[in-house]
Amino acid sequence: xxxxxxxxxxxxxxxxxxxxxxxxxxxxxxxxxxxxxxxxxxxxxxxxxxxxxxxxxxxxxxxxxxxxxxxxxxxxxxxxxxxxxxxxxxxxxxxxxxxxxxxxxxxxxxxxxxxxxxxxxxxxxxxxxxxxxxxxxxxxxxxxxxxxxxxxxxxxxxxxxxxxxxxxxxxxxxxxxxxxxxxxxxxxxxxxxxxxxxxxxxxxxxxxxxxxxxxxxxxxxxxxxxxxxxxxxxxxxxxxxxxxxxxxxxxxxxxxxxxxxxxxxxxxxxxxxxxxxxxxxxxxxxxxxxxxxxxxxxxxxxxxxxxxxxxxxxxxxxxxxxxxxxxxxxxxxxxxxxxxxxxxxxxxxxxxxxxxxxxxxxxxxxxxxxxxxxxxxxxxxxxxxxxxxxxxxxxxxxxxxxxxxxxxxxxxxxxxxxxxxxxxxxxxxxxxxxxxxxxxxxxxxxxxxxxx
Ligand code: PHE
Numbered sequence: 001x002x003x004x005x006x007x008x009x010x011x012x013x014x015x016x017x018x019x020x021x022x023x024x025x026x027x028x029x030x031x032x033x034x035x036x037x038x039x040x041x042x043x044x045x046x047x048x049x050x051x052x053x054x055x056x057x058x059x060x061x062x063x064x065x066x067x068x069x070x071x072x073x074x075x076x077x078x079x080x081x082x083x084x085x086x087x088x089x090x091x092x093x094x095x096x097x098x099x100x101x102x103x104x105x106x107x108x109x110x111x112x113x114x115x116x117x118x119x120x121x122x123x124x125x126x127x128x129x130x131x132x133x134x135x136x137x138x139x140x141x142x143x144x145x146x147x148x149x150x151x152x153x154x155x156x157x158x159x160x161x162x163x164x165x166x167x168x169x170x171x172x173x174x175x176x177x178x179x180x181x182x183x184x185x186x187x188x189x190x191x192x193x194x195x196x197x198x199x200x201x202x203x204x205x206x207x208x209x210x211x212x213x214x215x216x217x218x219x220x221x222x223x224x225x226x227x228x229x230x231x232x233x234x235x236x237x238x239x240x241x242x243x244x245x246x247x248x249x250x251x252x253x254x255x256x257x258x259x260x261x262x263x264x265x266x267x268x269x270x271x272x273x274x275x276x277x278x279x280x281x282x283x284x285x286x287x288x289x290x291x292x293x294x295x296x297x298x299x300x301x302x303x304x305x306x307x308x309x310x311x312x313x314x315x316x317x318x319x320x321x322x323x324x325x326x327x328x329x330x331x332x333x334x335x336x337x338x339x340x341x342x343x344x345x346x347x348x349x350x351x352x353x354x355x356x357x358x359x360x361x362x363x364x365x366x367x368x369x370x371x372x373x374x375x376x377x378x379x380x381x382x383x384x385x386x387x388x389x390x391x392x393x394x395x396x397x398x399x400x401x402x403x404x405x406x407x408x409x410x411x412x413x414x415x416x417x418x419x420x421x422x423x424x425x426x427x428x429x430x431x432x433x434x435x436x437x438x439x440x441x442x443x444x445x446x447x448x449x450x451x452x
Contacts, residue, residue: 003068004166004351006243011171013253016240018174018330019231020261021181023103026327029225029265030272031293034205036221037212044213044222045262052438053226054258055430056394057237058423059401061250062411064241065418070341071235074242079405085397086342089235092389093338096234097362099378100332101158102369105150106131106299107324114306114317123303132375147370154329155363161333162340162355166243170337174330181326182264184319189267191316192274195309201277204287205269220445223438228386229261233394236334239341251419272297279305295375298324336362387446395439402432 006012033041067074072086109131113119119126134146161169192198212218227233241250273287279301280287292301298321306317336359344354369378401407408428416422 004243005245007167007171009244009248009253011167011175012240012244012248013256014174014178015170015330015334016237016253016257017260018178019236019240019334020229020257020331021178021264022229022231022327022331023100023324024225024229025261025265026268026272026324027294027297029229030205030269031291031297032221032225033265033269034273034291036218037209038204039206039208040210040212041218041222042266044219045226045265048219048222048226048438049230049258049262051426051430051434052223053230053232054254055427056227056232056398056435057230057258058250058254058415058427059398059408059411059431060232060235060237061241061254062415063401064238065244065246065248065250066411066414068242068246070242070345071238071338072342073345074238078401078407082400082405085393085400086235086238089233089238089393089397090339090342092385092393093234093236093335094358094362095381095389096385097332097335097339098366099369099381100328100335101154101363101366102147102151102374102378103295104325104328104332105147105154105370107321107328108150108153109146110299110303111318111321111325113303114321115314117303117307117314117317119303121307123307124300127299127303128375133372143367144370144372144374147374148367151363151366151370154332155359155366157329158332158336159355159359162336162359163352165351166337170333173333177326177330181323181330184326185264185267185271185323188316188319188323189271189274191319192271192278195274195278197277197279197281198274199277200280201273201275201287202270204277204291205273216441217445220438220442224386224391224442227390227394227439229265230258231331231334233390233397234335235338235342239338240334242341247418249419250415251421251423275302275305278309282308295379387450388443391439391442391446395436395443398431398435398439402428402436408432 006015033045037044063074063078067077069077070086071089072083075086076083110119131146132144134144161173163169164172231237276290277287280290283290290301302320303317306313309316340351340354340358343349343358344351368374408431412423412427
């Protein structure tokens with residue numbers, strides 16, 4: 001059967017942007033930037049994007065389009081001996097999908113709770129206790145009914161989209177969800193900026209600490225963030241690019257994807273820090289004391305802020321958690337597609353079967369995190385994946401493609417042939433030297449931090 005294809009180039013770009021814009025943009029970037037030099041961090045970010053993010057993104061685009069397969073199949077076509085690399089990436093995607101879906105499920109619950117702030121005044125106690133620890137003894141040996149239902153809804157949504165196919169499912173969903181996400185988030189930003197104290201938050205977020213650029217840790221943070229943020233090293237972009245027509249532009253698409261993702265990070269930073277500025281003002285403490293990220297930001301701090309917000313505070317919550325759901329779902333679809341396509345290519349089964357078996361398996365495993373104490377498992381897995389999984393897979397794939405198989409000239413020839421504009425020798429230089437160096441440094445640093 002002929003390989004499925006995107007309907008339009010815009011559809012492909014939208015899907016790539018949908019994968020890149022995820023929970024990380026909203027709850028990770030703002031804090032990482034603030035914690036690593038504020039405004040000065042943007043410079044490190046831009047540098048990391050140009051010397052590692054876009055180069056690796058382009059490498060994956062080029063591999064996918066040229067070799068026309070999911071990651072395992074593409075790597076097998078490059079060289080029989082490297083098929084395992086694709087499976088490794090697929091395995092990481094599989095693991096990420098199992099817990100990413102759970103976070104989206106929480107966000108879905110919180111979207112509903114927003115209507116009447118049913119999290120009450122002790123938002124931390126509610127999230128960690130009432131919500132997460134509630135186990136209904138009867139339900140399959142202690143599954144958490146609070147999480148179970150939204151989780152089923154999330155997976156059902158993913159299944160419907162995946163079963164509809166690349167063009168009618170994934171492309172269609174991204175074409176609706178991403179513009180909707182941007183509009184909804186803009187509404188959040190406007191509301192946040194009109195809150196009292198917003199300016200103080202922005203001041204903390206944007207104030208550049210130029211000295212920070214002299215610290216290696218800041219650069220490690222910038223490079224570490226860009227890989228996760230652009231969804232590279234997971235085989236996602238290889239898979240998505242494998243559905244492109246043979247002669248469709250790559251270079252321009254990579255730049256559009258990276259800059260759109262970067263713009264959304266900035267927008268998120270403004271929205272989040274304006275809101276944190278309001279919270280700090282309320283509590284009469286410096287913004288630094290309330291600045292936070294991740295699960296604590298989304299499910300503890302934001303609900304607390306919503307409690308004290310004047311006006312239609314419920315709407316703010318619905319918009320915020322709705323944005324998490326949209327940003328998350330479009331990323332989850334891309335991770336799921338990665339292993340579904342891998343299975344489909346390898347075992348020559350239909351898309352339907354592969355979705356049911358592959359997607360079904362990750363849906364079942366995701367239930368593990370919906371049990372009592374599941375959040376601790378989630379936290380540990382997420383940490384491991386973030387600190388080692390992605391960086392290792394990225395590092396190994398760059399070393400194999402650039403140094404062992406020496407395929408960069410070939411790939412560059414391909415992308416320059418199909419694209420609107422040509423990519424110069426900075427691309428090869430970045431992938432041969434800069435990317436492996438920073439990925440290696442990231443792994444070593446993560447290792448040192450962990451044994452300390
Ligand atoms: N890029 C997504 C984000 O910023 C995360 C993600 C990673 C999505 C891997 C898919 C796969 O949150």
